[in-house]
Amino acid sequence: MRRRRQPQEDLHNKERWLISYADFITLLFAFFVVMYSVSSVNEGKYKVLSETLTGVFNAPQRSFQPIEVGDQSQRGTAAATDDVISPDIAETVDPALSEQDRSAELRTIADQLTLDFDELISQGVVSLESNKRWLELNLPDSLLFSSGSAEPHYDGFEVVKKIAGVLRNRDNAVKVEGFTDNRPIRTSAYPSNWELSAARAAAVVRMLAMEGVEPERLAAVGYGQHQPVARNDTEEGRRRNRRVVLLISRDASIRGTMR
Structure with missing residues (x-):
């Protein structure tokens, strides 16, 4: 079948x-x-990532509340400047130095600032002028601050850190001057360019103090738009007028050297 x-x-x-x-x-x-x-972890990439994160979380805080003026009140102000200055700062230079010695010291400061800002000076971004009594370090506002603000951006801290490294452990008086262009500003924080320029100068003073420069050597002055170095009817002229100037004196007394 x-x-x-x-x-x-x-x-x-x-x-x-x-x-x-x-x-x-x-x-x-x-x-x-x-x-x-x-x-299968790439050990090289893992190490780079680990070190980067460690550096970010261990880095010191590099910001502070901007100086408030106008209608806004400052709340929760930071601790006094003396609390943030390192107690390990060496004693300042003998105030009884001769005039010749002080002039030589001022030239040394000029040489060190020229070396530290060599690239920016060669590019025409920063300028350094000197005479027998003063050094004048001219910084554009964009190197330190954002437009219309007196709160330093991150790169501004590095610039001030370089300057403070030269000024520490000396006794030269330092006056910080703030300038703006003639474009009006009217905000609750800065009713005019005077307040903005003064707040920027004070911010630089505070950063210098945070980096170990003695506060008694420092002064902050704001001129607003009233001391221009160029015409305000061109963008290039306005850019030159928006600046922060550090006047480093040959002498030690800040009030005796105010010009």
Whole structure:
């Protein structure tokens, strides 16, 4: 008796499990590939990432509340400047130095500032002028602050840190002057350019003190738009007028050297 042939459809139904099995094996292979990739950490990249995060979280705080003027009141003021100055600052230079010695000391400061800002001076961004009694370091406002603000941006701290490194452990008086262009500003914080320029000068003074320059050597003055060095009817002239100037005196008495 001849055996009955199974229908072709029944054979297909019995082999469908192979499709599911193949899909499962493929997924399992993909899973192990992913697990292997995750477990194979690039040690070099991991070390760089770890060191970067460590540096960010361990870095000192480099901001402070801007000086408020006008209608806004200052709340939660920072601790007194004396509290942030390092107690390890060396004693200042003997105030009884001769005039010749003080002139030589002023030239030394000029040489060090020229070296530290050599690139910016060669580019015409920063200028340094001197006479027998003063050094005048001229900084554009954009090097320290954002437009219309007296809160230093991050790069501004590095600039002031360089300056403070030269001025520390000396006794030369330092006057910081703030200037603006003639474009009016009227905000709750800065009713006029006078307040803005004075706040910027005071901000630089505070940063110098934070970096270890003795506060009794420092003074801040704001001139607003009233002492321009260029015409205010061009963008280039306005850019030159927006500046912060550090006047570093040969002498030690800040009030005796105010000009």
